[in-house]
Amino acid sequence: MxxxxxxxxxxxxxxxxxxxxxxxxxxxKLYLPHREKVLAAAAAAExxxxxxxxxxxxxxxxxxxxxxxxxxxGRAHPQKLASTPTMEEVEQALGAPxxxxxxxxxxxxxxxxxxxxxxxxSFDQGRLYCLRVEDRRTGHGVLIFExxxxxxxx
Numbered sequence: 001m002x003x004x005x006x007x008x009x010x011x012x013x014x015x016x017x018x019x020x021x022x023x024x025x026x027x028x029k030l031y032l033p034h035r036e037k038v039l040a041a042a043a044a045a046e047x048x049x050x051x052x053x054x055x056x057x058x059x060x061x062x063x064x065x066x067x068x069x070x071x072x073x074g075r076a077h078p079q080k081l082a083s084t085p086t087m088e089e090v091e092q093a094l095g096a097p098x099x100x101x102x103x104x105x106x107x108x109x110x111x112x113x114x115x116x117x118x119x120x121x122s123f124d125q126g127r128l129y130c131l132r133v134e135d136r137r138t139g140h141g142v143l144i145f146e147x148x149x150x151x152x153x154x
Contacts, residue, residue, distance in 0.1 A: 041115075044113060044114055044115045045114070045115050046095075047094065047095065047098075047112050047113065047114045047115075048114025048115040048116055048117065049114075050093060050094045050095065050112075050114075051094065051112060051114045051117050051119050051133075052114075052117075053093075054090075054093045054094060055119075055131075055133065057082070057083075058081055058082055058083060058085070058128075058131065058144075059079050059080070059081065059082060059131065059144050060079065060080060060081075060082040061077040061078070061079055062077055062078045062079065062080050063077050065077065065078055079142065079144045080144065080145060080146065081128065081129075081130075081131065081144060081145065081146050084127050084128045084129065084146060085127075085128055086123075086126050086127060086128070087108065087110070087121075087123045087126050087127075087128070088126075090110070090121050090128060091110070094112050094119070095112070097110035097111055097112050098111055098112055098113050099111040105124075106124075106125075107122055107123060107124050108122070108123045109121070109122050109123075110123070113136070114136075115136075116135065116136055116137065117133055117134065117135060117136060118132075118133075118134045118136055118141075119131065119132070119133050119134075120132040120134075128146075129145065129146045130143060130144065130145050130146070131143070131144040132144075
């Protein structure tokens with residue numbers, strides 16, 4: 001009569017299951033967060049390219065006036081919006097915004113964050129009236145309005 005070593009098979013099966021479970025936990029704890037960071041960095045770089053491409057088409061310098069530059073080192077021409085696209089046109093050019101908020105008058109503010117710049121577009125009744133462009137490294141930026149009379153650096 002042969003005796004079956006029934007104790008070895010369940011231990012081996014449990015060891016295999018524990019190894020599989022450890023692999024799944026490592027995948028979710030190590031690889032997925034790393035992959036999310038890589039994808040977020042790629043998305044920010046793409047948004048930065050879109051911001052850099054859109055700004056020249058929306059903003060023009062007002063060469064009729066000069067104002068003191070933000071650093072006080074000289075004079076600069078203020079900027080104004082060259083066109084007032086709709087919210088849908090801006091979203092089509094930049095993609096989905098990172099943040100949305102509304103003000104007390106019903107104005108909509110959409111924010112896109114790139115690798116170097118943050119762009120906030122303000123809309124009143126669906127039309128662009130103000131852009132805020134900020135350098136993310138220095139924290140300095142500029143508000144660009146429909147009319148250059150409201151221009152000022154920050």
